[in-house]
Amino acid sequence: MRAASGETWRDYTRHAFVEGLSDGSLPNAAFLHYLRQDYVFLTHFSRAWALAVVKAETHDEMLVASSTVNGLIHEEMMLHVGVCAEAGISHDALAATPERPENLAYTRYVLEAGYSGDFLTLLAALAPCVMGYAEIGLRLKQAAHSDTYQQWIDTYAGDQYQSYCRDVGAMIDSAVTRRLGEGYDQLPIWQSLCKTFRTATELEVKFWDMGLTP
Numbered sequence: 001m002r003a004a005s006g007e008t009w010r011d012y013t014r015h016a017f018v019e020g021l022s023d024g025s026l027p028n029a030a031f032l033h034y035l036r037q038d039y040v041f042l043t044h045f046s047r048a049w050a051l052a053v054v055k056a057e058t059h060d061e062m063l064v065a066s067s068t069v070n071g072l073i074h075e076e077m078m079l080h081v082g083v084c085a086e087a088g089i090s091h092d093a094l095a096a097t098p099e100r101p102e103n104l105a106y107t108r109y110v111l112e113a114g115y116s117g118d119f120l121t122l123l124a125a126l127a128p129c130v131m132g133y134a135e136i137g138l139r140l141k142q143a144a145h146s147d148t149y150q151q152w153i154d155t156y157a158g159d160q161y162q163s164y165c166r167d168v169g170a171m172i173d174s175a176v177t178r179r180l181g182e183g184y185d186q187l188p189i190w191q192s193l194c195k196t197f198r199t200a201t202e203l204e205v206k207f208w209d210m211g212l213t214p
């Protein structure tokens with residue numbers, strides 16, 4: 001799916017916002033604005049992963065999807081609450097953040113994939129977010145020449161997140177072969193799944209663009 005998304009994947013993982021996290025040149029106001037929008041984003045993303053629990057067919061699929069819901073609500077969102085609190089933004093203020101249209105477009109696109117589509121369509125819409133941040137985190141860990149955004153980088157480069165991503169990847173692989181068989185990439189549905197993945201990747205690019213304009 002990543003190979004089929006072409007240049008879009010690079011636009012996402014090498015975005016100017018990401019390079020600003022890497023060299024520390026990203027203004028703090030842009031980072032806090034991004035975190036506030038991301039808190040709202042994660043609220044909807046938790047709902048989308050909860051839909052994955054509903055649409056799962058095996059215990060393993062349910063385990064991965066429900067752990068994600070748990071991790072999102074108990075860890076990733078709380079990380080945003082903590083960083084914002086240190087910057088003087090209360091939890092109430094964070095929750096009241098007005099949602100930017102780019103944010104709304106992305107999350108509702110993913111939720112719509114979950115409401116109308118099957119499990120694989122939903123996973124194709126969810127995958128760029130999970131995998132992209134793992135790739136970005138790892139690259140920045142090796143390349144970063146500033147520690148300004150070290151905590152953010154460490155979260156996604158850390159063993160816990162990297163190993164979680166491997167579990168999601170293995171679950172997606174087996175979900176695909178379970179439903180479509182070994183020759184999955186010869187089927188028309190595969191093109192449609194790749195298109196969903198690519199659109200979600202484009203929406204990640206727009207999310208970074210939005211992050212640069214507080």
Ligand SMILES: Cc1ncc(C[n+]2csc(CCO)c2C)c(N)n1
Nearest residue numbers: 038041045068072129130133204207
């Ligand atoms: C815009 C945006 N895209 C991706 C992530 C990363 N992310 C979102 S949900 C999740 C856990 C599993 O799906 C992770 C790592 C983010 N925070 N914000």
